[in-house]
Amino acid sequence: MENLILTESDIRQRIWMELQRATQDRHHDWRTPMLATVGRDGTPNARTVVLRHADAKLARLDFYTDSRSPKVAELAVQPQVTLVFWSKRLSWQLRVRAYVSLQTTGPEVDAVWARLSQSAAAGDYLSATAPGDALPLDQAACCAQASTHNLAIMTAQVQEIDWLELARSGHRRAVLGTTGFAWRVP
Numbered sequence: 606m607e608n609l610i611l612t613e614s615d616i617r618q619r620i621w622m623e624l625q626r627a628t629q630d631r632h633h634d635w636r637t638p639m640l641a642t643v644g645r646d647g648t649p650n651a652r653t654v655v656l657r658h659a660d661a662k663l664a665r666l667d668f669y670t671d672s673r674s675p676k677v678a679e680l681a682v683q684p685q686v687t688l689v690f691w692s693k694r695l696s697w698q699l700r701v702r703a704y705v706s707l708q709t710t711g712p713e714v715d716a717v718w719a720r721l722s723q724s725a726a727a728g729d730y731l732s733a734t735a736p737g738d739a740l741p742l743d744q745a746a747c748c749a750q751a752s753t754h755n756l757a758i759m760t761a762q763v764q765e766i767d768w769l770e771l772a773r774s775g776h777r778r779a780v781l782g783t784t785g786f787a788w789r790v791p
């Protein structure tokens with residue numbers, strides 16, 4: 606992408622517009638960021654997740670997971686995360702520092718489950734075995750479905766976005782805080 610004259614507010618608006626698009630568009634590169642956490646042993650851990658909701662006003666990003674997954678236990682101990690998004694189309698990378706809170710019950714979870722339970726993805730949250738468990742030798746136990754779901758909403762409260770644009774005419778980088786903005790050497 607060639608450098609256009611982008612102001613601080615253009616960049617901020619465009620980032621959130623693209624994040625919102627990614628929640629609707631299965632082919633958007635930013636739909637599947639990398640979520641990095643601190644593992645229970647203090648070492649880094651990372652995995653792909655699907656971006657489900659982006660709220661520019663509240664600076665919130667939502668993801669869904671199984672409440673029994675190892676990352677949920679990690680987040681309960683250390684809620685500070687980094688999310689990495691790369692878009693080839695935009696030539697933009699985002700490194701988002703955020704705090705994650707978890708919901709496993711309540712009206713938001715109920716509303717999401719009401720929708721998810723009608724979709725093919727419902728089974729992901731109904732398995733009798735937890736993600737990361739040893740695969741049972743008994744195939745029936747492996748694929749059994751529980752009657753209650755294990756859906757958790759992970760909400761990332763964005764603290765800071767490190768934006769990097771790659772361009773032949775010169776790379777650009779800036780750090781966007783909740784209120785501040787600073788250009789950085791790429």
Ligand SMILES: Cc1cc2nc3c(=O)[nH]c(=O)nc-3n(C[C@H](O)[C@H](O)[C@H](O)COP(=O)(O)O)c2cc1C
Pocket residue numbers: 637650651652653654655656668669670671674675676677736737
């Ligand atoms: C394209 C893709 C999308 C994924 N989306 C999610 C997701 O939205 N939520 C999730 O919990 N796991 C998702 N996963 C699986 C995770 O990457 C990971 O393997 C799983 O959640 C277990 O992670 P953990 O052991 O760190 O908890 C996705 C994997 C891929 C390849």
